[in-house]
């Protein structure tokens with residue numbers, strides 16, 4: 001049976017796509033505003049990426065350092081983001097994060113405590129004060145558990161293991177979405193007055209990533225195809241310590257807490273090499289090719305470096321880093337109390353994303369909203385650890401409220417153009433019906449290799465041009481992709497639509513990186529090593545936008561700061 005004959009349809013005021021921290025917090029806010037809410041997620045409820053967050057949620061509550069304030073949190077965030085953050089987002093985030101964290105506590109989250117019974121806060125890179133509220137090294141799990149309880153108690157239709165693949169639009173904006181149920185392959189159309197995209201990041205564009213299979217840039221690509229702007233896509237955060245061995249776990253995160261506890265980075269000669277690497281000298285200090293790096297012979301056996309905490313008492317290591325101890329013992333057969341870990345960089349987080357209004361989460365497409373890692377602007381050129389979980393809470397709530405208000409402003413359910421719905425369903429059928437064509441796994445392999453080798457940590461114009469050329473060729477190959485098997489739990493079929501999205505976000509990353517001819521934050525151009533305030537005015541964003549079926553990139557000035565904010569960060573404009 002083809003999908004068209006079996007189409008299911010449900011209607012909501014607000015459809016939230018994604019059940020991580022941002023999506024769940026948006027549902028709570030939309031429910032409180034009285035909206036009929038539907039929630040969709042690709043895997044089981046509770047399995048979103050947010051659950052993996054360990055370090056904590058940043059909020060200037062001042063429980064450990066009474067001198068902390070929203071002003072210092074704002075300043076730290078802007079400095080970390082190299083002044084490219086949307087200042088209104090950074091301001092709202094710093095001002096509202098404490099209330100959002102306290103609210104979580106009132107809803108049942110059990111945070112670690114200070115001796116006088118308040119929420120404990122720990123130090124983290126880039127934060128000038130101990131600011132991260134945490135629950136041991138499983139903060140994200142507690143956050144998801146608490147929000148899920150709240151959402152389910154509030155009454156919401158949850159569509160688990162359901163993948164949204166298309167947005168439906170009309171002259172007045174977004175009118176619904178189409179996707180399919182992974183258990184059955186059955187297509188489903190969601191009519192919606194407002195849609196919140198909360199689908200997370202893009203890590204699967206790269207070979208080596210700390211991200212799970214779900215991070216395929218779905219929300220970014222859906223929004224782009226619907227006409228929304230993608231902003232700052234050149235800023236991809238590569239975490240310095242991921243596992244490098246064995247191959248099956250390559251990229252898995254080795255938490256920053258290892259270095260926080262005193263872990264030392266060494267090369268194969270046992271040297272503490274980090275002090276030598278000053279940014280100004282970057283060009284001469286890194287190998288130009290893999291072969292040259294191999295000849296240097298200073299890395300670990302599997303191409304990383306060593307991170308050593310084994311000089312500390314074993315009991316201390318096991319007590320302070322229980323998850324890391326287990327992770328290396330179970331997955332790599334390495335006892336980190338006895339010897340070093342092998343680590344290397346891993347793609348971790350994307351600062352760029354869908355351009356949104358700071359106050360409401362509205363995109364430039366009416367009725368379409370975005371929050372969480374899928375949205376851009378909040379973190380500028382680099383994100384501070386802990387600022388993502390607070391971002392999810394602050395802007396998840398604001399976006400849920402914004403979407404519900406938009407829905408309430410419409411008289412009735414918007415008309416969902418059946419031609420668009422049927423075209424989407426035919427798209428779903430295509431790869432299953434073709435008798436010959438490309439294997440999606442081959443395209444995925446080539447896509448990830450392209451991004452890893454040409455659009456990685458250090459970038460140069462010729463590589464970026466080559467990447468853009470190869471991505472175009474991959475898109476052509478994708479258009480004839482075919483999959484074996486049926487519609488039921490078919491991961492190859494699922495991959496087809498994720499690849500379509502990854503091709504969009506990869507092109508946006510490569511084109512934006514090509515456009516930004518300077519080095520700033522997480523974006524390092526070997527051919528433009530300086531941070532070029534003169535050309536870039538210091539505070540400009542790169543925008544990727546669809547025009548006549550192709551991707552155009554342009555540069556736009558960031559929103560201006562008022563006098564108070566300018567004073568906090570000490571800039572003149």
Ligand SMILES: Cc1cc2nc3c(=O)[nH]c(=O)nc-3n(C[C@H](O)[C@H](O)[C@H](O)COP(=O)(O)OP(=O)(O)OC[C@H]3O[C@@H](n4cnc5c(N)ncnc54)[C@H](O)[C@@H]3O)c2cc1C
Nearest residue numbers: 018019020021022042049050055164200372373386388389
């Ligand atoms: C290992 C690790 C540790 C981290 N530690 C921290 C930390 O300590 N502090 C911190 O602040 N940040 C941390 N981060 C970053 C932070 O966890 C993420 O940025 C954040 O959780 C993203 O939340 P989200 O709600 O935007 O997306 P997610 O939590 O990933 O949720 C995305 C949701 O969207 C759904 N989805 C995606 N595509 C579709 C589709 N097409 N159709 C339907 N549903 C879809 C998914 O199923 C999922 O439910 C860490 C990240 C990692 C990987």
